[in-house]
Amino acid sequence: MxxxxxxxxxxxxxxxxxxxxxxxxxxxxxxxxxxxxxxxxxxxxxxxxxxxxxxxxxxxxxxxxxxxxxxxxxxxxxxxxxxxxxxxxxxxxxxxxxxxTGKLILTVMGGIAEFEREMMLERQREGIAKAKAEGAYKGRKPTARAKSADVLALHGQGKSPTEIAKALGIGRASVYRIIEAQAA
Structure with a gap:
């Protein structure tokens, strides 16, 4: 089969x-x-x-x-x-x-594929390091923190963290972090 x-x-x-x-x-x-x-x-x-x-x-x-x-x-x-x-x-x-022959070819091809992946990751790391040194790489923008006011408003209305996360398109863990930071 x-x-x-x-x-x-x-x-x-x-x-x-x-x-x-x-x-x-x-x-x-x-x-x-x-x-x-x-x-x-x-x-x-x-x-x-x-x-x-x-x-x-x-x-x-x-x-x-x-x-x-x-x-x-x-x-x-x-x-x-x-x-x-x-x-x-x-x-x-x-x-x-x-x-x-199929077994041999597969082993050789797997080695080449792994080598290429390692080389790609190395080039990626080098590019990120260079961009950081030039101040051009700052990582992704924190999307959940930008919605803190909305999170707190929905939380104040009695919405659950799951409902808030779904409504705002952010992760539940982010909702909890925002609520805990406001409580502290």
Missing amino acids: LIGYARTSTLEQEAGLEAQIRDLRAVGCEKLFSEQTSSIGPRNALETAVEFTREGDTLVVTKLDRLARSVTHMGTIIAALAAKGVALRILNLGVDTATP
């Missing part, structure tokens, strides 16, 4: 998730698991997909970066699948771990 797994990092990437699901269905995946979570967040659908697989199945993803965070993480996933007698197929690479 072909089992598909699709993931995007954010809710704004709905089209990307739909495209992955479309591609997975096109290759004949009978069961699909999908989620919208960052690469560092919990991957409940991935865990469920791996648990669902049985000997002889193939887990299918559209791209390597939709599956694994790093070479180590990829190795862990492949080992879990191999222990169950399950192969992994990555569509955009044409890689299938049911073959020795």
Whole structure:
């Protein structure tokens, strides 16, 4: 059985998730698991997909970066699948771990992908440090604090922190911080 797994990092990437699901269905995946979570967040659908697989199945993803965070993480996933007698197929690479060549290519590609990600993060850190030194980088504007008066007004009307957060489009924790700061 072909089992598909699709993931995007954010809710704004709905089209990307739909495209992955479309591609997975096109290759004949009978069961699909999908989620919208960052690469560092919990991957409940991935865990469920791996648990669902049985000997002889193939887990299918559209791209390597939709599956694994790093070479180590990829190795862990492949080992879990191999222990169950399950192969992994990555569509955009044409890689299938049911073959020795597929296993080798996947390991090499995973190493390159992890290297590129590390280089990108290093460039990002350097750019932020340079911008900070030039006074051009100040971080994001605190949106909740700008709404302090509104938070306190709604709180004074007897609204719950959850209702206030929803009405103003801010986090509940921010509402609590504003109320506690005003009480102090």
